[in-house]
Amino acid sequence: MTSPALNTPPNGKIGPNAVIQLGHAVTDRLGQAEAVRVFSHAGVPDMLETPPEDMTDERVPVALYQALWHVHPKEAPTLAHDAGVRTADYVIANRIPGFVKGILRLAPQRLAQRLLLKAIKKNAWTFVGSGQCETTPGSPAMITVKDNPLVMPDCVWHSAVFTRLFDQLVARGTEVRHVCGKGDAGLCKFEVTLPDAPDGEKDDNGPKTKRLRNQSRPTVHELPDSAAFFTGHWA
Numbered sequence: 001m002t003s004p005a006l007n008t009p010p011n012g013k014i015g016p017n018a019v020i021q022l023g024h025a026v027t028d029r030l031g032q033a034e035a036v037r038v039f040s041h042a043g044v045p046d047m048l049e050t051p052p053e054d055m056t057d058e059r060v061p062v063a064l065y066q067a068l069w070h071v072h073p074k075e076a077p078t079l080a081h082d083a084g085v086r087t088a089d090y091v092i093a094n095r096i097p098g099f100v101k102g103i104l105r106l107a108p109q110r111l112a113q114r115l116l117l118k119a120i121k122k123n124a125w126t127f128v129g130s131g132q133c134e135t136t137p138g139s140p141a142m143i144t145v146k147d148n149p150l151v152m153p154d155c156v157w158h159s160a161v162f163t164r165l166f167d168q169l170v171a172r173g174t175e176v177r178h179v180c181g182k183g184d185a186g187l188c189k190f191e192v193t194l195p196d197a198p199d200g201e202k203d204d205n206g207p208k209t210k211r212l213r214n215q216s217r218p219t220v221h222e223l224p225d226s227a228a229f230f231t232g233h234w235a
């Protein structure tokens with residue numbers, strides 16, 4: 001059985017983890033037989049055993065997430081969230097060099113936020129496919145995805161990816177709110193709110209932060225353009 005989503009004309013390509021990590025999430029939480037059901041319903045039964053290794057047709061994860069909501073409507077939000085967290089963890093472990101992680105974690109929150117937003121925008125094609133991503137720093141910061149191909153209830157997969165990236169690389173407790181606006185058809189918005197800065201932390205040039213109390217902290221001038229560090233496809 002082939003999903004209707006696979007019969008539409010090709011659009012973009014998306015990182016293979018949009019497929020791989022969903023397989024892991026469903027297998028770990030519900031067992032292999034249920035994962036087989038989801039992948040079969042999506043018309044890609046072989047991809048559970050032999051997942052894509054490189055950028056893949058975005059219609060595959062679109063079909064998979066439609067199948068997920070069809071086969072497991074109750075568990076789908078949790079499973080999609082889990083898959084998003086796993087995708088971010090993969091990116092953090094494999095796509096971001098250690099010294100960049102160090103810079104992001106040591107830099108003041110707002111500077112780290114700006115650097116990560118830049119990197120997200122630069123690498124967005126790997127997790128928004130044919131959509132277009134824009135980022136705006138601020139409080140809250142905003143990530144928008146126009147024509148998001150992987151739309152789902154509350155866009156839980158993208159929300160989980162962004163939340164996990166900020167939580168692990170910028171500040172624990174960062175909240176990401178999905179605010180797809182009425183009247184903004186096809187435009188997904190994600191508000192990124194950092195937790196309150198710890199006592200003594202000021203903005204980018206502030207002298208103190210708890211995270212850095214005993215370490216020398218990079219200054220703005222020492223920080224290279226983060227976008228240059230992130231190579232290869234992310235997700």
Ligand SMILES: [Zn+2]
Nearest residue numbers: 155180188189
């Ligand atoms: Zn959305």
